Amino acid sequence: MVEAETLLEDLFPDYVIGDKGYDSDPLRKKIRRCGAKPVIPSRKGTRRRRYDSKKYKLRNVVERFFNRIKHYRRVATRYEKTDANYFGFLCLASLLTSVM
Secondary structure: OOOHHHHHOOOOOOOOOOOHHOHHHHHHHHHHOOOEEEEEEOOOOOOOOOOOHHHOOOOHHHHHHHHOOOOOOHHHOOOOHHHHHEEEEEEEHHHHHOOO
């Protein structure tokens, strides 16, 4: 959860979507303090919490995108040393992925 909290520090999203592994009270409180709504289903064995299931289903689109972009070896293994060059190849792979 430490990394998830770090990622939320300078962001002000409307919703934060995560899988069951991110179901914790401290993270949910941090998300609400950012002014966002958590869209995280409850883990098995914990109390049931309501979440927007339609928004949660959109998470699959993002996961599929990352899966397709990793097919480009240069992006997956990060051959580029500078952030600018890596970002350029990331944009190129994104464009090629969206066209296919």
